[in-house]
Amino acid sequence: MDLELSVVAEKNGSTIREATRAPADAQRGRPLRGLLLLSAAILLACRPMVANGVFGSGGPSIPARRTPEFPTGWRFTTGERGVISRNAMVVSNSALASEAGAEIMRRGGNAIDAAVATGFALAVTYPVAGNIGGGGFMVIRMADGRVASIDYREVAPLASTRNMYIDPSGMRTDKSLVGHLASGVPGAVAGMAEALSKYGSMSLGDVIEPAIRLAGEGFVVDSSLWRSLTGDSALLTRFAGATTFYPGGRPIAPGSRLVQQDLARTLRLIAAQGPAAFYRGEVADLLVAEMQRGAGIITKEDLARYRPIWREPLRSSYRGYSLIAMPPASSGGTTMIESLNILETYASLPPFHSSAYKHLLAESFRRAFVDRNTKLCDPAFCNVPVAQLTSKSHAETLAQTIKSNQATRTSSMASIPAGTHTTHYSVVDAKGNAVATTTTLNGGYGSGVYVTGAGFFLNNEMDDLAVAPGQPNMFGLIEGEQNAVQPGKRPLSSMSPTIVLDPRGELLLVAGAAGGPTIITGTMQVILNVIEHRMSLADAMRAPRMHHQAWPDSIRFERNGFTAAVSDSLTAIGHGLYQTQALTNVNAIMRVRGGLEGVVEPRGSGGAVGY
Ligand code: GLY
Numbered sequence: 001m002d003l004e005l006s007v008v009a010e011k012n013g014s015t016i017r018e019a020t021r022a023p024a025d026a027q028r029g030r031p032l033r034g035l036l037l038l039s040a041a042i043l044l045a046c047r048p049m050v051a052n053g054v055f056g057s058g059g060p061s062i063p064a065r066r067t068p069e070f071p072t073g074w075r076f077t078t079g080e081r082g083v084i085s086r087n088a089m090v091v092s093n094s095a096l097a098s099e100a101g102a103e104i105m106r107r108g109g110n111a112i113d114a115a116v117a118t119g120f121a122l123a124v125t126y127p128v129a130g131n132i133g134g135g136g137f138m139v140i141r142m143a144d145g146r147v148a149s150i151d152y153r154e155v156a157p158l159a160s161t162r163n164m165y166i167d168p169s170g171m172r173t174d175k176s177l178v179g180h181l182a183s184g185v186p187g188a189v190a191g192m193a194e195a196l197s198k199y200g201s202m203s204l205g206d207v208i209e210p211a212i213r214l215a216g217e218g219f220v221v222d223s224s225l226w227r228s229l230t231g232d233s234a235l236l237t238r239f240a241g242a243t244t245f246y247p248g249g250r251p252i253a254p255g256s257r258l259v260q261q262d263l264a265r266t267l268r269l270i271a272a273q274g275p276a277a278f279y280r281g282e283v284a285d286l287l288v289a290e291m292q293r294g295a296g297i298i299t300k301e302d303l304a305r306y307r308p309i310w311r312e313p314l315r316s317s318y319r320g321y322s323l324i325a326m327p328p329a330s331s332g333g334t335t336m337i338e339s340l341n342i343l344e345t346y347a348s349l350p351p352f353h354s355s356a357y358k359h360l361l362a363e364s365f366r367r368a369f370v371d372r373n374t375k376l377c378d379p380a381f382c383n384v385p386v387a388q389l390t391s392k393s394h395a396e397t398l399a400q401t402i403k404s405n406q407a408t409r410t411s412s413m414a415s416i417p418a419g420t421h422t423t424h425y426s427v428v429d430a431k432g433n434a435v436a437t438t439t440t441l442n443g444g445y446g447s448g449v450y451v452t453g454a455g456f457f458l459n460n461e462m463d464d465l466a467v468a469p470g471q472p473n474m475f476g477l478i479e480g481e482q483n484a485v486q487p488g489k490r491p492l493s494s495m496s497p498t499i500v501l502d503p504r505g506e507l508l509l510v511a512g513a514a515g516g517p518t519i520i521t522g523t524m525q526v527i528l529n530v531i532e533h534r535m536s537l538a539d540a541m542r543a544p545r546m547h548h549q550a551w552p553d554s555i556r557f558e559r560n561g562f563t564a565a566v567s568d569s570l571t572a573i574g575h576g577l578y579q580t581q582a583l584t585n586v587n588a589i590m591r592v593r594g595g596l597e598g599v600v601e602p603r604g605s606g607g608a609v610g611y
Helices: 024-028 030-045 095-106 111-125 188-199 204-217 223-231 261-273 282-293 300-305 332-344 355-375 392-399 518-531 537-542 564-572
Strands: 083-085 089-092 135-141 147-152 309-311 314-318 321-325 346-348 422-428 434-440 498-501 507-511 555-558 577-580 588-592 595-599 607-610
Touching (some): 083 089, 095 204, 095 607, 111 188, 111 204, 135 188, 321 332, 332 498, 355 392, 355 518, 422 507, 434 507, 498 518, 507 518, 518 537, 537 588, 537 595, 564 577
Antiparallel strands (some): 089 607, 135 434, 498 507
């Protein structure tokens, strides 16, 4: 695979209107000047603060919002609003799980308590991606300015080997996707417990309580869960979850009550004994017994050795706003910062709906994904040049290679499979503590394997390793040897939990997404829509999205998200286009004057619960 970028010959002389590039000299002074200009704009735009506003101060320092125009035929309208609350907010893909988090904050818990409560509740009410059998990443910013991030990604079992997922002819099999061999050692329970012990204020038993209730007493199945179970029935009915989710051989019907007694028992054990129950006690025994039933390789030693890792979050800036993002083993923060830095080299960006803007987005994504796919991996296993990749000077070098009227070429391949089976939740409490968490089983319901007697699904995160370096994974990503299977390695992730501060350094936005590599580009577009295009959060979430990940070499865009003129212009300068129904599942909270606005992904389901 040729990993270099090369310029595509101009097809017919059609050009895209050039975005304004700041001259190199001007760019050197740009951050300071940008900051001054922004501050001036902010002073003009800010009206007197609402008395006793959110966090006891007032509104955020952001310029007034602008209503975008959406293309004719686009599925969403502008001018909607999210859920507005005065004090605190949880936004997740399950209204019941968001309510669990809000309940904990109403009882006096902080955002970390609420995030952990939401995470455990998602394992009950959103089994397609919420989990205790998977892993994730959490970014924390406390109201006093402290920041932290915790990596509780799964790790490859000790018995894993480089070629365990390829056949004798070198082609990948489906064993990294389906069945007992597909799972990495789960990190969710250890990660959430660790985050709680350092930044929470309540006990594990207290914050798990809503999840135990939801599992033990059950909850009413909605059409969204039913549809999801219907879609995945071929996978799930092969394993032990069939009894719980397919009574009588059919997906549990909407309106009926889903009770998960085994899961309730597991959660009670964790509440009483802490993560030890999961990693060394009774749950570990059940998990290893399940592995042995299906020729899986996770052992008691794997479980006992699992540790979450506190990592220094990535810090960066975009036109005076600050980003706090997830470092490797997720590629999310690095790739997003690299793309944003490229765009920041332009003194101003073209309008949202112009082909010039779509072209610049695609070219910035393309360059950042080339670096992502070739240089990033678990930092315990390779030297990850994060500082260089996220530097403004690297972005400047890459930006110089972007032509305003020519697409660059990386390679071409067939379609990109869709993937939305991760889940992100955002939490802000009344003091302004903020948590962005993304967690996953990788595919929907992970490997399909359900731990008999313990009541939860196991991940298929081994497929996020380069199981056959040079061949695409389930997201169409082609990665190199640095991400090949090795015992103890964390698979490279795209999860991008991110917190954005306004130019005064105060909390503005908490965001993140599901959707494989589109997590990175989807999260970034919501941030850009708010900062650059000054959309309200509701409009920013409803605006059409696009995606480019270097390979396949085409822009993926949402149906009716580009006008015909934009598509024609992009094609004319050499971009491949690939239309899809929906991209990315983002859940976000934005600080607005006098409160918080929570917006659930309009393309998905869930709930924003505030008070
Ligand atoms: N399993 C999806 C990701 O971590 O990017």
